[in-house]
Amino acid sequence: MARYVIALTGGVAAGKSAVTRCFEALGIRVYDADLAAREVIEPGTQGLASIVEAFGKDVLGPDGRLDRPAMRRRIFADRDARHTLEAIVHPRVRQWLRDRADADGGPYCLLAIPLLVENLAHYRWVDRVLVVDVPEAEQIRRLMARDGVDEALARRMLASQASRGERLAIADDVIDNSGAESDLPARAETLDAMYRALAAARR
Numbered sequence: 742m743a744r745y746v747i748a749l750t751g752g753v754a755a756g757k758s759a760v761t762r763c764f765e766a767l768g769i770r771v772y773d774a775d776l777a778a779r780e781v782i783e784p785g786t787q788g789l790a791s792i793v794e795a796f797g798k799d800v801l802g803p804d805g806r807l808d809r810p811a812m813r814r815r816i817f818a819d820r821d822a823r824h825t826l827e828a829i830v831h832p833r834v835r836q837w838l839r840d841r842a843d844a845d846g847g848p849y850c851l852l853a854i855p856l857l858v859e860n861l862a863h864y865r866w867v868d869r870v871l872v873v874d875v876p877e878a879e880q881i882r883r884l885m886a887r888d889g890v891d892e893a894l895a896r897r898m899l900a901s902q903a904s905r906g907e908r909l910a911i912a913d914d915v916i917d918n919s920g921a922e923s924d925l926p927a928r929a930e931t932l933d934a935m936y937r938a939l940a941a942a943r944r
Contacts, residue, residue: 805845
């Protein structure tokens with residue numbers, strides 16, 4: 742296993758991807774839960790077979806892949822369906838992340854996990870939690886600009902996630918991303934030096 746494992750999280754439109762790019766530029770591997778969620782239900786996987794078994798073949802598109810827009814509409818309309826889907830996908834995502842952390846040869850690695858607060862009990866094995874933080878008003882502004890949604894929808898998107906306070910409550914480290922993106926590399930470099938030192942102390 743990597744000497745040190747950092748779980749990175751943050752709310753929607755907080756700038757998690759911009760932060761992970763900074764760490765990647767420093768030579769650190771980032772393993773993304775969103776990528777994992779796609780890979781574990783690719784055609785031919787047991788994950789996709791389990792979804793078809795639970796929901797029927799009409800959840801597949803013509804290419805044999807999961808029809809994501811249709812599934813998204815279904816789980817937003819039916820809480821039980823959402824729980825069923827999560828019970829299939831989330832354990833596989835956790836195993837995907839754990840396998841890659843176990844195999845990582847760097848001084849430390851980052852796991853990008855948007856829903857970390859909601860699933861924290863399953864990630865007790867990580868060493869630290871890094872939260873990318875912005876005020877909620879800034880999240881709403883960015884969402885409206887990025888996704889072309891109105892303020893009401895942006896607020897509903899925020900309400901569907903853990904709150905800012907809940908994320909900060911589990912943070913060991915925080916990057917304030919309310920300023921310019923050009924400020925991020927220096928903040929990442931500071932944390933990178935600390936994480937490398939913590940990893941070295943574990944040798």
